[in-house]
Amino acid sequence: MWDASRDDLPTEIAQLEQLRSMVESEFDVEEGLIEHGSHTFYVRTRQDSKKGFLRLIKRLDTIGFVPVLRKNGKKTAxxxxxxxxxxxxxxxxxxILFFATVGTTLFTGYTLSQGFVAEDFMPNPTIGAVSFASAIMTILVVHEVSHKLATHIHGIRATAPYFIPGPPMPYGVGTFGAVIQQRSLPPNKDALFDLGFGGPFAGFIMTMIITIIGIQLSPxxxxxPPGMVDPPMPILFRLLVEAFATIPPGHYLLLHPIAFAGCIGMLVTMLNLVPVGMLDGGHAARGVLGETPRNVLSFFSxxxxxxxxxxxxxxxxLLLSLQRHPGPLDDVSELTTGRKLATLVLVLIFVLCIVPIRPVLR
Structure with a gap:
């Protein structure tokens, strides 16, 4: 509430009336007041309130304001x-981070190629280094470009991708993936879901393509051979090996660096879909379930x-789950039916990319 003794009260009242006029063009206003330093309107939604809220975002943006729609008990604030x-x-x-990640993935690819060179399947480990780095960076770039496209479509302010270099072989795979920092909240649950769906889906498709190419190149x-890497394999990787590789009894599949990049791409996709914090899975789960059910799902994940x-x-x-997800600006409008059904696609991708404990690829 406001203090009647304040000198700036007339200005705030005038601003409140200006904002009320904008809000009334899209919602039925029951009450308008200044509460906790912000202009608050208790409203009744209309049939087209989801689109109306998007129009209101654009109008308020021109004068430096942002609307936030939430349920407050039985009221809509x-x-x-x-x-x-x-x-x-x-x-x-x-x-700088991009080229550093290219460097660490090149080193990883170089290490992975030693077995190929020892068995005369590759003349130079540099070929394997470039193959692995190109493959894993392609997966990451496609994933992040899809995120960037979603932010552009929905008008979400965001940074350029920050690729995260990691320790190369034998201590890691050369990268921890990449992130895009949001500078504004998604306008509604649809946008929030798209933000979580686009990257994993596009990255998954590219990962499958790269994995198939890598398997066909794997002798x-x-x-x-000495130093052969036999990492845990995702369920999907095993299925693709069954479909695209012929392994005689008693033989081993010597993974080409590109195939190994596909395996890492599946692992990254699975981890990104864990429904916690600001991960892709966290965005999608928040859009579909809301905050409290998502927290329960986070615990089981x-x-x-x-x-x-x-x-x-x-x-x-666990650390990410301790941070409350801010949700979208409009946390009242429902998610579209098509997006609810698309959740099944994310669940399927997650299951296919799960890495079981101590698998052996023979």
Missing amino acids: LRIIHRPPATLSRRTISM TVSRP ILLLLVLGHYLMAVLA
Whole structure:
């Protein structure tokens, strides 16, 4: 509420009336007041309130405000807050991280290629280094470009992708993936779901293509060469091996670096779909389920990570789950039926990309 003794009261009342006029063009206003320093309107939604809210976002953006629609008990509260100041995307840092990640993945690919060179399947490990780095970076770039496309379609302010270099072989795979920082909230649940769906789906398709190419380039050997990497394999990887590789009894499939990149792409996709925090799975689950059911799902997903042996990721997921998801600006309008059904696609992708404990590829 406001204090009648304040000198700036007439200005705030005038601004309240201006904002009320904008809100009334899209909602039925029951009450308007200044509450906790922000303009608040208790409204009744209309049949086209989802589209009306999008129109209101654009109108308020021209005068430096952002609307936030939430349920407050049995009432619907529409709060108008000042738009946070825009911050510049650090493109120089983004480029440095990109080339650093290229470097660490090249080193990983070089290490992975030693078995190929030893068995005379590859003349130079540099070929394998470039193959692995190109494959894994393609998966990551497609994933992040899909995110960027979703932010552009829905008018979400976001930074350029920040690729995260990681320790190369034998201590890691050269990358921890990539992230895009949001500078504004998604306008509604549809946009929030799309933000979580686009990257994993596009990355999954590219991962399948790269994996199939890698499997077809992978020879079989009668004995495992020194230093042969035999990592845990996702369910989908095993299915693709069954479909596209012929392995004689007693032989081993010597994974081409591109095939190994596909395996890593599946693992990254699975971890991104864990429904916690600001991960892709967290966005999608928040849009479909809301905050409280998503928190319950987060708890069981952390248990699943522990069962699968991803202890470090389980700890990270636990830390991420402690942060409350801000949700979309419009947290009242329902998610479209098509997007609800698309949730099954994400569940299927997650299951196919699960890495079981101690698998052996023969």
